[in-house]
Amino acid sequence: MKHYLGIDLGGTNIAVGVTDEKGGITEKYSAKTNAVQPFEGLVRDIAETAKKAVENAGLQLSNIAAVGLGTPSCINPRTNLLVNANNLNWQNVPLYDELKKYFDMPVFIQNDAACAALGEAVCGAAAEYDNAVMVTLGTGVGSGIIMNKRIFNGCDDMGAEIGHTKLVYNGLRCTCGQKGCFEADASATALINQARNAAENDPKSIMNELCGGDMSKMNAKIPFDAAKAGDASAKAVVEKYIDYLAAGLSSAIALFRPQAVIIGGGVSAEGDYLIKPLKKKLFDCTFSAEQIDIPEIVAARLGNDAGIIGAAMLCRA
Numbered sequence: 001m002k003h004y005l006g007i008d009l010g011g012t013n014i015a016v017g018v019t020d021e022k023g024g025i026t027e028k029y030s031a032k033t034n035a036v037q038p039f040e041g042l043v044r045d046i047a048e049t050a051k052k053a054v055e056n057a058g059l060q061l062s063n064i065a066a067v068g069l070g071t072p073s074c075i076n077p078r079t080n081l082l083v084n085a086n087n088l089n090w091q092n093v094p095l096y097d098e099l100k101k102y103f104d105m106p107v108f109i110q111n112d113a114a115c116a117a118l119g120e121a122v123c124g125a126a127a128e129y130d131n132a133v134m135v136t137l138g139t140g141v142g143s144g145i146i147m148n149k150r151i152f153n154g155c156d157d158m159g160a161e162i163g164h165t166k167l168v169y170n171g172l173r174c175t176c177g178q179k180g181c182f183e184a185d186a187s188a189t190a191l192i193n194q195a196r197n198a199a200e201n202d203p204k205s206i207m208n209e210l211c212g213g214d215m216s217k218m219n220a221k222i223p224f225d226a227a228k229a230g231d232a233s234a235k236a237v238v239e240k241y242i243d244y245l246a247a248g249l250s251s252a253i254a255l256f257r258p259q260a261v262i263i264g265g266g267v268s269a270e271g272d273y274l275i276k277p278l279k280k281k282l283f284d285c286t287f288s289a290e291q292i293d294i295p296e297i298v299a300a301r302l303g304n305d306a307g308i309i310g311a312a313m314l315c316r317a
């Protein structure tokens with residue numbers, strides 16, 4: 001039995017899992033990310049966190065066959081540098097070379113949203129399918145495309161950015177600097193802004209109550225809770241948000257025709273309340289749905305473990 005290390009490096013936590021060849025987690029350990037230090041210091045922290053996880057699993061680093069790491073960027077194969085991880089203030093850093101100082105074994109680095117998709121495709125919501133697309137609705141819209149149980153990321157690993165496909169010509173400004181990206185209307189951040197606007201325009205909406213009259217306390221759950229309680233403004237917000245989601249996902253389906261679309265992020269906890277109307281809208285706006293139906297639409301199942309498992313599964317030969 002081979003052991004792999006899966007590392008999910010985020011702006012808040014370094015989460016490490018020791019897994020078996022099939023993605024089963026045998027041990028987990030995590031530490032806070034200290035991004036306010038030189039790059040080399042954070043890589044040392046990663047190595048120490050990983051070492052703890054390995055020791056807790058009753059193993060030694062020499063027992064680990066390979067290491068996979070997911071972070072919000074990719075390695076440019078021409079320069080071998082990690083391109084851009086904003087939340088860590090890393091631009092063109094030699095992450096691969098620095099990690100190799102600590103790990104005398106194969107090391108794989110991938111985009112974290114792609115890792116989450118791979119995790120869900122190997123042992124989560126899309127385990128029974130070979131081809132899946134996952135979107136993670138959070139601060140932005142992360143995405144991963146899985147073909148034959150492998151990550152598809154395009155040339156130089158810089159593609160598969162469903163969140164930055166165009167939804168509205170000349171639309172809202174996106175975090176990437178462009179306008180009208182899918183992410184600008186369909187991220188959890190976008191939903192919060194949409195809910196805020198609706199609450200401000202309708203003082204009687206219970207969304208105002210649910211955030212205690214303080215718009216800075218608005219979150220992505222409030223419009224759903226208010227809509228379930230019958231609030232008309234909240235219902236309109238949720239309906240419009242699902243319209244945006246359906247429009248963006250219909251493009252991804254037309255391009256890749258996955259067997260399943262996985263919805264991740266906090267919003268996916270709404271379950272059927274989100275998925276059922278989304279399926280209906282997708283059926284209405286997706287290419288050839290009348291003839292061949294739409295793919296399965298499923299909520300993510302592995303939560304934060306998806307990133308760890310997917311990173312470890314990068315190590316598969």
Ligand SMILES: [Zn+2]
Nearest residue numbers: 164174176181
């Ligand atoms: Zn964008």
